Every structure is written in C-alpha cells, then in structure tokens.
Amino acid sequence: MKRAGSAAGLAALMSALTLAAPAAAAPCAGTVTTWRVNAAVSQATFRLRVIRDNGDGTYTSTASSAAQTTSTPPGVVVFPTSVSIAAGEYLGVDLSAAGVILGRLFTSGDNIFRPPMVDGTPQAVYADFGVAPLVNADIACASAPAGPTGAGPTGQRAAALKKCKKKHSKPARTKCRKKASLLPV
Numbered sequence: 066m067k068r069a070g071s072a073a074g075l076a077a078l079m080s081a082l083t084l085a086a087p088a089a090a091a092p093c094a095g096t097v098t099t100w101r102v103n104a105a106v107s108q109a110t111f112r113l114r115v116i117r118d119n120g121d122g123t124y125t126s127t128a129s130s131a132a133q134t135t136s137t138p139p140g141v142v143v144f145p146t147s148v149s150i151a152a153g154e155y156l157g158v159d160l161s162a163a164g165v166i167l168g169r170l171f172t173s174g175d176n177i178f179r180p181p182m183v184d185g186t187p188q189a190v191y192a193d194f195g196v197a198p199l200v201n202a203d204i205a206c207a208s209a210p211a212g213p214t215g216a217g218p219t220g221q222r223a224a225a226l227k228k229c230k231k232k233h234s235k236p237a238r239t240k241c242r243k244k245a246s247l248l249p250v
Contacts, residue, residue, distance in 0.1 A: 090153045091115075093206035097148040100130070102158060103199035104142050110134045111142075113202065114157035114182060115150045123189050126182040127154060150204060157182070158200045221248040 100113045113130040130146040159181055178188050225245035232238040 090155055091150045091204055092152065093204065093208065094152045095150060095204045095206040097130075097146055097150050097156075097202045098205050099143060099145055100156070100202035101141050101143050101200065104135050104137075104139050107138055108134070108136055110161035111144070112159035113144070113146060113148060113200075114159060115148055116155045116157045116182070117151070117153075118155070119187055123187040124178070124182075125187045126157070126184045127151070129159075129182075129184055132159075156200055156202055219249045222246070222250050 097113065097115070102111050104111075110132050111134075112132045114126045115128040117125050117127050119125055128148045128150070130144070130148050133142075133144045135142045157178075178191055182188055222245055225248055226242065229238050229241035229245055232241050
C-alpha cells in the first residue's frame with residue numbers, strides 16, 4: 066500500500082485500467098448511497114465525485130457529494146450520501162492534501178486532475194501517478210442491471226418436463242422435474 070496523491074486539492078479517478086475490468090464503472094444507473102475510503106491519516110477531508118469519460122481524452126464530474134471530514138483513526142471510513150450515477154460512470158474522490166488516502170500500486174493508476182474538478186466542466190487528466198486510491202461505493206440501481214430481462218417464454222422448462230415423462234423410475238422423474246423447475250419458462 067502506498068499513499069495516493071501528490072499535492073493538495075487533487076481529484077483522483079479510478080479508471081477501468083485501475084481495476085483491469087469494466088467493474089470499475091457503475092453497472093447501472095441509480096444512486097450512490099454509501100461510499101468508503103481507506104484513510105491514511107486520522108484527520109482529512111474527502112468529497113466523492115461521479116465522473117464520466119467523454120471519450121475524447123477529457124472527463125466531466127457529473128455530480129459530487131458534500132465534503133466529509135474524518136476524525137477517526139486511519140483505516141476504512143464510511144460516509145452516507147445520495148448522489149446520482151449513470152451506468153458506465155466512474156467514482157472519484159477529492160483529496161484535501163497529499164498522502165491522506167491509501168492506494169495500491171499499478172503500472173497505470175489514478176488519473177489526477179488539477180485544479181480540482183468542477184461539476185459539469187470537462188477536464189483533461191493532469192497526470193497518472195500509478196497509485197489507485199482505495200475508494201468504493203454502494204449503488205442502489207434505479208432498475209436491474211443490463212441482462213436478459215423482459216424476454217418472452219423460452220420453452221426450456223416445457224421441453225425439460227416433456228423429457229421427464231420419459232424417465233422410468235419415480236425418483237428419476239422427481240429429480241428431473243425438480244431440475245426442470247429451475248429453468249426459465
């Protein structure tokens with residue numbers, strides 16, 4: 066672990082490269098209800114940011130929480146909030162000073178924005194220091210994440226039940242029906 070950030074007033078963005086998976090982006094549109102940082106010091110101020118990749122080398126902070134000040138021993142600090150987030154957007158955090166948050170070393174880590182981001186204003190990345198800040202959040206999805214929903218009947222269950230009728234022993238038929246009942250209609 067290493068302390069993330071190198072100067073006062075930085076905003077750090079967890080990019081998809083940081084986690085090497087699309088899981089770094091919000092899986093659904095909804096509301097961030099709780100967020101956490103791994104604070105390296107006992108007294109620091111943080112602000113959560115929701116950040117959109119504009120696809121042209123710039124990023125825009127679409128929403129931010131109220132500033133939160135810790136007064137607890139170093140470690141994971143939890144903050145309640147209510148901030149809107151769209152599917153595919155990222156979490157970021159404003160740091161009050163250098164070295165106030167723990168991070169993990171990566172070849173490509175946090176993207177630093179300087180001056181600090183302002184909601185609604187596109188901004189280019191200032192630098193990449195190779196340290197991903199340890200921050201995460203809970204999102205209450207407005208609707209279920211993208212996936213197979215609303216599809217009509219598949220016929221899988223009916224086909225499986227039809228095959229169950231051909232089983233000769235009662236225990237085999239019972240087992241077959243139990244498995245078939247788990248299939249989509």
